[in-house]
Amino acid sequence: MNSIRPLLAFKRSFFVVGFWLASSSVAVFGQADSRGKQLYTNCVSCHMPDGNGSALLEAPAINNLSEKYIVEQLKKFKDSIRGAHPDDVTGLRMLPMAQTMVTEDDMKAVAAYIVTLKSSPKESTIEGGDAAKGQVLYATCLACHQANGVGNDLLNSPSLIHQYDWYQLDQLKKFKAGIRGANPKDITGAQMRPMAMTLIDEQAMKDVVAYIQTLSQ
Numbered sequence: 001m002n003s004i005r006p007l008l009a010f011k012r013s014f015f016v017v018g019f020w021l022a023s024s025s026v027a028v029f030g031q032a033d034s035r036g037k038q039l040y041t042n043c044v045s046c047h048m049p050d051g052n053g054s055a056l057l058e059a060p061a062i063n064n065l066s067e068k069y070i071v072e073q074l075k076k077f078k079d080s081i082r083g084a085h086p087d088d089v090t091g092l093r094m095l096p097m098a099q100t101m102v103t104e105d106d107m108k109a110v111a112a113y114i115v116t117l118k119s120s121p122k123e124s125t126i127e128g129g130d131a132a133k134g135q136v137l138y139a140t141c142l143a144c145h146q147a148n149g150v151g152n153d154l155l156n157s158p159s160l161i162h163q164y165d166w167y168q169l170d171q172l173k174k175f176k177a178g179i180r181g182a183n184p185k186d187i188t189g190a191q192m193r194p195m196a197m198t199l200i201d202e203q204a205m206k207d208v209v210a211y212i213q214t215l216s217q
């Protein structure tokens, strides 16, 4: 009896502390949600309220990406490590938008909001890609982007599914030409650049993109 009482008291205080921790972290996440949603109002004109982007504005879907990747890309745009090349027409459109986020916490908050948006398969727009040939080429890609295309945060490689084919073709061309990923400070871009170089011509890029599209189905 005597030994049980202190144990009960301990259990009770443990419960109280546990409850306090749980409720305070809920409050912090709740704040991040509304801050993220508010910051996202700066993004809707191009990436749309649902995060599906717009072919007309050449803005990619972003609702298929991981929180970590989104934050890393926003940092790079903000620091002119991505999107600053004079020939990067679409990157130059995104670069000033990243300035609307002042701190890394802002970037984390907006990313946390974006990942709550649901992604979906995109219609193919590119003609002449051979998915069977692309599957062979994709053997070079799966170490980082995985067989099912969902990417791997540990390797900083983004998901390739539920993304537009025109965006992916454009990015592969930019990596190969050194318009994306060639800035000496772009460590993750430097991981991807040599991979784009394995694709010998535009036809090879179309083929691999056609195969990537099949992963979304």
Ligand code: HEC
Pocket: 039, 040, 042, 043, 044, 045, 046, 047, 057, 058, 059, 060, 061, 062, 065, 069, 070, 073, 074, 083, 090, 091, 093, 094, 097, 098, 100, 101, 110, 158
């Ligand atoms: C004026 C239109 C426009 C606005 C507004 C805009 N973006 Fe973008 N965004 C783009 C374009 C265009 C690209 C593609 C850049 C490229 O081709 O490299 C892009 C790319 C991105 C990417 C990289 C996607 C990827 O797959 O690598 C992220 C993340 C992103 N935007 C997030 C945001 C967020 C968050 C906001 C709001 C703070 C925002 N964007 C506002 C046009 C816009």
Ligand code: HEC
Pocket: 082, 137, 138, 140, 141, 142, 143, 144, 145, 155, 156, 157, 158, 159, 160, 168, 171, 172, 181, 188, 189, 191, 192, 195, 196, 198, 199, 208
């Ligand atoms: C060594 C790991 C690695 C391999 C292998 C690899 N990638 Fe990547 N890929 C990356 C990383 C890392 C990024 C993000 C680059 C950045 O931060 O800008 C990326 C980005 C991309 C993007 C841009 C996605 C976006 O949302 O903007 C495309 C498209 C892509 N890769 C396609 C491919 C294809 C196709 C192959 C095979 C030919 C391939 N990758 C092989 C690591 C890799």
